[in-house]
Amino acid sequence: MVITRLAAGVDATGHLDDLALARTLEAIAGFREVWASYGVEGRVRIAATSAVRDAADRARFFDGVRAETGVEAEVITGEEEAQLAFLGAATAVEVARPTAVIDIGGGSTELIVGGSDGEVEGWVSLQLGCVRVTERHLASDPPADGELRSARSMIEEQMDRAEKVLAEQGVAMADAASLIGVAGTATTLGAIHLGLPTYDEDRIHRTRLPAAALADMAERLAGMTSAQRATLGPVQPGREDVIHGGALVLHAALARMGLDAVTISEADNLDGLVASLA
Template structure:
């Protein structure tokens, strides 16, 4: 059977999904994540930091071993927000190609949003009908994608230059952030959301994909260890989202690290990611449904089609 792999390299993490074709559809063989913070300082300097580049290429070495072990035939490597912004992209391109045999594709924000929407909606529909219009939100490290799909097939989406790493580095300098820092970050986020052109209030279903959303679900469920089966499909109410935002914006990173399911490389930026989710939630009337299916699933589906 055909085996393919997709790599999603974002501002904060690099993720791998290996699947094979079956008569019933793609079957997942391996899914993993490493926090490499490729976007470290890119918002301020416009360049990849040498340490960040080294961490990311070391992750590619690990993934190359997985691809060889599983006999993967085709690979697609999607690079998103940080790689769109960095001036020294060539070292990144060359390093990835040397390790994985494919050149990174800088996915435009609109395509990134569409892939996330397709992956989340297909997974949701496999469990039952979805009430439309549906909004899919992916809060990454450098950008946030928002896609609204309507019953008539019309899909509108946008990629906004705000993410957990970008907002943390630009506004939330203290540990924990001060009220003034939170106020400034909120004003910035609200300005982008209000001008994004997507009718967030129209959404009757709201899906969150990616590390910020899944981390919030695990915290809200009070899991002792991360459990994909429980996170996928979990809901977070508006009141719970407000409480999570308050908690993570007022606790120091050392306290956040004590959360059993918290990935160390996400502990310092989850406060910013949560603020973005909470501000989106103020404009959406539906509870947040968290999905483990995202851009990786969309990429794999394309490779197997």
């Protein structure tokens, strides 16, 4: 895993950050070397999400990817991102149905509610990623009490929006009998809960993170500096200054659903993208 923080600054400026874009293109070039070493040709999808969706200068990303790989990158919609996350996670973890999946990214959060048959019943894409929350409201290190109140207020407003959008599709967050958390925020929180010395995908996958433990962790992370969070074994470089914002989002969603735990899945929208190539 390579954390490039492509969403850095997009919420404030509407444009891609030069250094973040360079890091991202460097990582993609490295992935090209990997797939070329396996002889892969012609069946490659490079999909961008919230950061590129929101950037006015997204053409810079497309041009850079094309130059580095020869592949035409795509921006997937919030709906497709939600569908892919559900496809990747709901088939990889055994939990009670109806199942909800939450995908907390850097710029957005996708929340998907499935039915008893395992199919998607409703979805919403929120402007609520861990980078966006942190950049808007958690500037201090560690954040001040007023900043935390402001962040929680923003998150609750977005949860209200989620309830409204899902209701228009005939479903509710409370319909879910279980919640699966995917992507880096959820998996890192699962790793911290386990007390892992390093990030270990096999041990993280299918971890059950109780609501009470998540609440304590969100409070503890918010009280730490970025340097202190970086010393936590499984927190990968580039996540230490935004993980507390993501923890607040996950805790709020779990509380809205009234569930006692979230199950962590290493399978996510990337697995859904792979399945789409089959």
